Amino acid sequence: MTSRPNLTRTIPILPVAAIADGATIQARSTSGRFTRWRWALVWLTQLAYYGTPWLSFNGRQAVLFDLQADRFFLFGAVLYPQDLIYLAGLLVLSALLLFFVTTLAGRLWCGFACPQTVYTQLFQWIEHRFEGDRQARLRLDRSPWTAHKLARRGGKHLAWALLALWTGFTLVGYFTPIRDLALAVPGQLGPWEAFWVLFYGLATYGNAGFLRESVCQHMCPYGRFQGSLMDANTLYVAYDERRGEPRASRPRGSDPGQQGSGACVDCTLCVQVCPVGIDIRQGLQAACISCGLCIDACNKVMDQMRAPRGLIRMASERERSGPQTQGLGWRGHFARRRVQVYGGLLLLGTGLLVASFAERPTLRVNALRDRGVLTRQIEHGAVENVYRLQVMNALERPRDLRIRVYGIDGLQLTSDDTLHLPPAGAAQHSVTVRVDAAQAQALAGRVVPIWFGVGDVEASAAVVELAETRSTLLLPR
Ligand code: SF4
Ligand code: SF4
Structure with a gap:
């Protein structure tokens, strides 16, 4: 029998230590709505990051933080160190936006727009191109060092290094005119520019190529306090255990009810695609970055089994624990007081920041x-x-x-x-x-x-x- 729902202000989250086993994670690729959204966000954020320093405005680089001259150029606006107050305001608004989104739908930022996730996704894509999908990579891991393995691994690391250096070069291009920087690259970079290109490149290479999900699990504080921002109505990636259990394999198109089993066929695809290597069927876990890839994988399985989608889906604790129809709907989610307070502060803060920026002294x-x-x-x-x-x-x-x-x-x-x-x-x-x-x-x-x-x-x-x-x-x- 289903126990009485626990609808307290925060929801239980399994700690990272309970699920991290330290093994290298070789995630399987999948496709679906969440995968497409993730790639859309990769394109959006990376076009903005890599493209912005190449834009010109009024005959100069449109976005340039000229630290030597103590001046910042932002599409025609000229800012001095005294204007750093606007940066502080922007950081406060970013925190409010994070709280707002987390209260609505959990760690969407982590799964879709966080640089750690985005670069890990890009590095994994490169890995996939050179070494194949999950099984091929696992085989390559186990195989001896042959010319074939050397070529694949070497090609991957070379591509990673190039992307990492380009990322470092782009970062420095926000502080030194990027066209001058590009002309200096063959060997005339200044010591500081060279240091930062290499340092940031190395950080990208290490974080996205090797540390990956460990950064989310052990270094990022956000995963630890996300629980305090979520309540019983917050949406998160959840396995519907009432529908899925008990797990058992069954023929395609068969009715699990007649076999005395749940909808989950225990194929473990949801675990294989997970970039942080967890099993969402154990409940919400601190390591889960809400990327939704397990939803895509499970929906494909449900399609193949000719069963309704949504065994893993975005659901709230209230919806999971209460009657099946207890979801709030999007309008209901925005009507929640916590969401309205964060949303109101966000709107107010944005209005004040925009107005004061427009009125800043020239x-x-x-x-x-x-x-x-x-x-x-x-x-x-x-x-x-x-x-x-x-x-x-x-x-x-x-x-x-x-x-x-x-x-x-x-x-x-x-x-x-x-x-x-x-x-x-x-x-x-x-x-x-x-x-x-x-x-x-x-x-x-x-x-x-x-x-x-x-x-x-x-x-x-x-x-x-x-x-x-x-x-x-x-x-x-
Ligand atoms: S459990 Fe699902 S949503 Fe969470 S990180 Fe893994 S694949 Fe992404
Ligand atoms: S993908 Fe779906 S059916 Fe397969 S193990 Fe995960 S929850 Fe069960």
């Missing part, structure tokens, strides 16, 4: 005191302080700027108050601020706040779009 200024000349008295009792202004142009056009100083009466700039900045350029500009004798006497011995403003000088000579920064004025006794 001119920035910082004032630094000149440490060599803190304050000096000049003729007739006037006092001068010297500053260095760092002015940053976040537009892709040159700008003529004027500097102003204000905060107390009697202030004036005695140095050049004009500045020309090239497109997306930054400059340090030394300025001298003088306070007249009467004010210097009235404020003697005090440190008073002042402000520097920098604005565009338009054709009408008006100064517009002021960027402002605060500093202090030292007045000797």
